[in-house]
Amino acid sequence: MVDLFDKLKMEAGPLAKYSHLPDDYFFFPKLEGEIGPRMRFNGKDVLNWSLNNYLGLANHPEVRKADADAAAKYGMAVPMGARMMSGNSVNHLEFERQLADFVKKEDVMLLNFGYQGVVSIIDALVDRKDVIVYDAESHACIIDGVRLHMGKRFVYTHNDMDSLEKQLQRATKLADETGGGILVITEGVFGMSGKQGDLKGVCELKKKYNFRLFVDDAHGFGTMGKTGAGTAEEQGVQDQVDLYFSTFAKSMASIGAFVAGDKRILKYLRYSVRSQIYAKSLPMPLVIGGMKRLELLKSKPELRENLWKITNAVQNGLRERGFTLGNTTSPVTPVLFKGGVGEAANMSMDLRENYNIFCSVVIYPVVPKDVIMFRIIPTAVHTLADVEETLTAFSKLKTKLDSGFYKEEVLVSVTKGV
Numbered sequence: 001m002v003d004l005f006d007k008l009k010m011e012a013g014p015l016a017k018y019s020h021l022p023d024d025y026f027f028f029p030k031l032e033g034e035i036g037p038r039m040r041f042n043g044k045d046v047l048n049w050s051l052n053n054y055l056g057l058a059n060h061p062e063v064r065k066a067d068a069d070a071a072a073k074y075g076m077a078v079p080m081g082a083r084m085m086s087g088n089s090v091n092h093l094e095f096e097r098q099l100a101d102f103v104k105k106e107d108v109m110l111l112n113f114g115y116q117g118v119v120s121i122i123d124a125l126v127d128r129k130d131v132i133v134y135d136a137e138s139h140a141c142i143i144d145g146v147r148l149h150m151g152k153r154f155v156y157t158h159n160d161m162d163s164l165e166k167q168l169q170r171a172t173k174l175a176d177e178t179g180g181g182i183l184v185i186t187e188g189v190f191g192m193s194g195k196q197g198d199l200k201g202v203c204e205l206k207k208k209y210n211f212r213l214f215v216d217d218a219h220g221f222g223t224m225g226k227t228g229a230g231t232a233e234e235q236g237v238q239d240q241v242d243l244y245f246s247t248f249a250k251s252m253a254s255i256g257a258f259v260a261g262d263k264r265i266l267k268y269l270r271y272s273v274r275s276q277i278y279a280k281s282l283p284m285p286l287v288i289g290g291m292k293r294l295e296l297l298k299s300k301p302e303l304r305e306n307l308w309k310i311t312n313a314v315q316n317g318l319r320e321r322g323f324t325l326g327n328t329t330s331p332v333t334p335v336l337f338k339g340g341v342g343e344a345a346n347m348s349m350d351l352r353e354n355y356n357i358f359c360s361v362v363i364y365p366v367v368p369k370d371v372i373m374f375r376i377i378p379t380a381v382h383t384l385a386d387v388e389e390t391l392t393a394f395s396k397l398k399t400k401l402d403s404g405f406y407k408e409e410v411l412v413s414v415t416k417g418v
């Protein structure tokens with residue numbers, strides 16, 4: 001027998017040669033100041049493309065006032081207790097009613113957190129007789145929820161409807177034997193690639209197979225669809241999605257989440273989702289502030305229009321300059337380069353230190369070993385001048401990468417300027 005802690009190792013992995021840098025540079029970076037396109041990082045002002053503040057609501061004056069007024073009136077403790085026991089309120093019920101009306105579902109259940117909510121919803125929906133079929137590129141919260149499942153699960157190739165049908169055939173055969181049901185899980189917008197899930201294609205398979213569909217639309221709610229009601233609205237299949245989920249941490253610029261569906265199923269979930277039954281209710285300021293955010297999302301379409309103006313400008317500009325953005329069909333903008341982890345670190349530091357631009361860099365194992373991805377998240381409060389500044393910087397980065405500049409072992413900003 002060994003001591004449990006002796007088995008644990010703290011290793012920096014491929015970035016180990018940069019381990020002398022503070023943990024808050026590449027990992028756990030500290031962005032300071034008012035939430036927005038311009039923030040402070042590492043002692044300097046940077047143009048920030050790394051916040052999911054899609055509609056710019058984080059610092060909207062009406063939102064700030066609603067948050068402050070609710071916090072002053074209630075504090076963060078009210079309601080004090082789990083929702084089922086002593087944590088319910090007319091505001092919680094009203095927020096749920098408004099959300100249900102907006103996404104065209106019979107009922108909504110508020111959740112404290114998106115990640116925990118998805119994991120717990122999956123756990124509540126299925127038992128060992130049931131079969132889960134899920135997209136291969138699903139978010140970690142879906143993967144972790146599926147891992148809790150005591151029954152069988154099948155994964156289908158990302159957005160591949162032929163693959164999904166093959167797995168549904170396997171799932172149907174097994175469910176017929178066990179007497180269970182089938183749950184298909186996918187995303188509305190995949191947060192790394194920006195690609196929309198083929199919800200229309202999945203729903204088309206409902207004509208041939210008996211399953212229920214659970215969609216995580218964290219990046220689609222507020223950004224996609226004619227009214228902003230999400231990716232299922234965008235694809236015209238909102239009425240065919242059995243359970244529609246989104247977090248408030250993206251377009252709503254807050255904390256919490258919700259799941260929407262038929263009243264019968266939502267009633268079951270209220271009595272079964274353990275992450276809510278055994279947790280304190282969502283604090284009142286987040287509920288009241290959430291209603292203000294939803295009001296602005298519905299009443300100010302210009303926010304979504306400006307988001308898409310910036311999105312189109314940055315994506316079209318990058319493509320015109322020869323950059324590869326994958327198959328994004330949403331505001332999520334992955335910029336793909338060929339290179340190793342060391343080059344990714346050098347490029348990221350050069351971008352931050354010498355061009356004053358901050359955006360997330362994604363490396364293996366999230367992407368293949370020879371791929372570097374910078375993920376740009378446009379928002380409604382970015383400007384076309386921000387876009388031009390970024391296009392210029394990325395063009396220079398590409399030229400330097402192609403010339404082999406970033407193969408240097410030392411970090412570029414330490415020894416070289418622009």
